[in-house]
Amino acid sequence: MIKLNVNGRAQNVDVEPEMPLLWVLRDELKLAGTKYGCGIAQCGACTVHVDGQAVRSCVTPVGSLAGKKVVTIEGLGARGLTRVQQAWLEHEVPQCGYCQVGMIMAATALLEKKSKPTDADIDAAMTNLCRCGTYARVRKAIHAAAGTQVAASPEPVLLPNGQKA
Amino acid sequence: MNIAIDRREFLKAGAAVGGGLALEFSIAGAALAQAQGATAPEVTHWILIYPDDRVVIRIARSEMGQGSLTGLAQLVAEELDCDWANVSTEFVSPNEHIKRKRIWGSMSTGGSAGVRTSQEYLRKSGASARTMLVSAAATQWEVPSAECSASAGVITHGPSGRKVTYGKVAAAANKLETPKDVPLRDPKDWKIAGKSMKRLEMPDKVAGKPIYGVDVQLPNMLHASIVQSPVFLGKVKGVDSKAADKMRGVKGIVKGDGGVAVVADNCWRSNQAAKALKIDWDEGSNGAVSSDTITALFKEGLDAKDLPTARKTGDVPAALATAAKVVEAEYASPYLSHATMEPMTSTAWFKQDGTLDVWTSTQNGEASIAAAAEAAGLPLEQVEVHKAMLGGGFGRRGAPQDYVKQSVAIAKQFPGRPVKLIWSREEDMQHGFYRPASRARMKAGLDAQGNMVAMHTVIACPSILALLRPEGIDKGIDSTAVRTFNDSPYTTPNQLVEYAMRNPHVPVGFWRAPGLQNSFYRESFIDEVAHAAGKDPLEFRLAMLKPGDKNRLVLEAAARVAGWGSPLPAGVYRGLAQSDGFGSYTAMVAEVSVNEGRINVHRVVFAIDSGYVVNPDACRAQAEGNVIFCLGQFYEGHTLKDGRIQESNFHDFRIPHIQEMPRVETVLVPTGGFWGGHGEPGALNVVPAVCNAVFAATGKRIRSLPLKDNDVRNA
C-alpha cells in the first residue's frame, strides 16, 4: 500500500511504486481531469501540483510522493472556479480543451511564484503543448489573472458589406 | 493499415463479468439534459423544450474545439427565438439516428462543413418550431396565430397582451405538423447568431470535467494497449508473451492480423506489458521503403508521360514555347501527423443482451457506428456509439475509424466487460493517416510585358481518396491532390495541371485543410514569377483576378489592414498569399524577420470571406489556431526508414510552443449570399505567406519543408 495525499485527502493505493502518478490518478483514483499526452514529460497535459510545484505526473513515480501533497484540477477548483480558471473562461481560452487542465495547473503554479509574470516568464514556465493553438489566449488569460495591464489583443475587424459582430 | 484483429486467435482472456449500468463518465450536454429528470417534448427532431423553458438543441456534428457545437445551436436558437441563457445541447445518438432513418442528416465533421452544410435545415427547424409553438398558444387562447408573436421564449397575443412561455405550450406544439417552407430571417436581423456567444462547453473544459473519449469510466472496466506493425501493412507472424503474461494486472493478450493488444486492469499496466511483448513481424517488401525511395517515386511521377489531366485551358506547350521568359521550380512537402493531443481511443462493451456500446472521440458518429457494427458482426440497430468531446481531430478521427474497429475486436474477447483502448503517443504518431508527402513542378511563361500567359503544373502526390473514399476519384484525379491548381482563380489564359498518383504504403488521410501543400506551392511560385516579372506580388496577383472575384476582395482587405507597401521596422519584411477553399476566400500577410537562420513571425493579418459569420470570436480562435498549427510545418516532418516512420513522440516531432505564437489579426469580410467554413481556410496561406516574407528578407526561396533542409541565413 502506498499512502498518498491527493486534494487534501489521505489515500491508500495498492500499486507498484514505479507506476506514474498520472495513471494512479486516472485509473485508480478515477480523477480523469489530468491528461495523458506523451508520457515522456514533453507536453505538460499531465501537469499537477506536488507541494505547490507544477510537476509532470507521467514521469513521477507514485512511490516518490510519501509525505507530499498532490493537487489536481479536481482539487484546485473544489470551492468553485479559481481566478485562473475564471480568466480562462473570460478569454475563451480552450479550443478542444484537452491540454487546458495542464495549462491551468502550470499557470496557477507560475502565479504562485510570480504574481505579475512578464511575457518572458510565461514563455519559460508555460512549456505545455497545445495542438489547437490557444497560446495567444493562454498568455492573455495569465496576464488577466495576474491583474496586469496588457495591450489589447487584436479584435476581429469587420469590414463593411457584412453583418456586424 | 487494416488491423482486423483475428478473434479466433485470441490467446487468453479474463473471465467475463457482467457489469452494472452506473455511468461515471459525463458526456457533456447529453448527460446534463437527461440528468435533470423531467422528459421534454420534441418540437421538431432538433429541439427539446422542458416545461421550465430549458431548451435542448441536438447536435449531429462533433465538437473538436472548432466551436461548431455552439455555432449550430446559435443558428437554431436564432430562428426559434428562445432565451439563449436557457440553451444547452446534446449530441444526437447514432443509434437513434439509424432507427429514425437518418433524420438528423450527416454526422460528418470535417471539411469545415459543420455550419455551411447544415445551416439551412437547422435554421428551418428553429423557425418551424417557433411557428408550431405560436400556433399551439393561439389554439389554447382560441385566437388566430397571426395575432400572436414570439420573442426570447415568450409568446404574446397582441390584442389581449396575454403571454405564455415556450415551455408551457411545447407539449401541445409537439402534436402539430411541422410546417414546410418557413421563411428565414435576414442575417442582418440576427440577435443570437452572428454574435460572439460564449462557447457552451467551456465551463466543463475549464473545470477539467471528464468529457473526452479517454475519460470513460465504466464499472469493471479493463484497459487495452496496442502494438501495431511498425512497417505499415506488416503482419504478425508470432508473439512471445511470456514476460507480459506474468505482469501484474494483465488479463489477456489479443493477437490480430496487423497488431497485438494487451488487456489489463490499468492503462499503465497494459502499456508496460505491451512493451514487454516480443512480436515477430512479416514486414513484406515495404520494409525497404525510405524517404529517399519515396522521393524517387515522386520524381519518376513528375517525369511520367500521359498523366491524367486535372485542368486544361488554352495551349500551354505553345504558349511556353513563345514566352519571353520561362520560370520553373520544384517544391516538396513531407508526411505530417495530426498529433491530436488526445491519442486515438475507443471503449467498447459487449452487453449480455447482445448489444454493443462504444464510447469514442469521433468526427463522425455514423462512421463510428458503422465501423463498430462491422467489427462486431452486429446489425447497426444493436450498436450504440456515445460521442465524447474530442481532444483534437484535424481529420484523423473521421474516415479511418481504425481505433474503433480495434477496440470492438478486443472487447469481443471480454464479453460483459467494457474495455478501453488508448493508443500510446508512439503508436499514435507512427500509425497515422498522414498528410501526404508530395512534390510539384511548376513552369510559368511571361510575355514581354511581364504578364503570366501560361502555367504548367505537375503534381506527384499520394491519393487520400484512393485509400479512404475510392468512389471519389474522377478519371484518375483525386481532387484533394490537385486543388488550388485545378481551381485556381488566376486568369492566366493557358493552364495545364497534370496529376501523377503515386501511392507508397504509408497511409494518408485528411489533415486540416487537405491539399494545403498546394497553396504553399502555388502561392510561393506566383511570388517567384512576380519577382521574375519585376512586379509587386500584390499588384501581380490583382492583375490576374477578375473584378468582383471574392479572392480579390480578401486580398485587398488583408493588404489594406496590414498596410502593404508601408514602411516596416528595420529587419522586418512582408509576404502575402491568397487561396480559397472549404467554401471561403482567404488572404494573408505575414511580417517576418530572419536572424541567423531563425524565422520570427511577428504579425499575421488574415482576411476571410465566409459569406456569413455565425460566431466572430470562434472564427478568430480558428484563425489563431490555424496560424500556429501551420507554423509547425517549418519544423515538423516525418521521415521514413526501413518502411517505418522514424519520429515517435513530441521530442522528435516538435510542435509549436507558446513563444512562437505571433500576433494574429483576423479580418472578417462576410459579403453574404453563400456559406463558407472557418476550421481550415486559415491554414491555407500560412506557409506561403511566411516563405514569401522570408524571401523578401533574405533572397532565399524555401521550396521544401521542414526548414532544416533549407538554409535561410541572410545571403
Ligand code: FES
Ligand atoms: S503526458 Fe506528461 S508531459 Fe506529456
Ligand code: FES
Ligand atoms: S485546446 Fe486543444 S490541444 Fe490545447
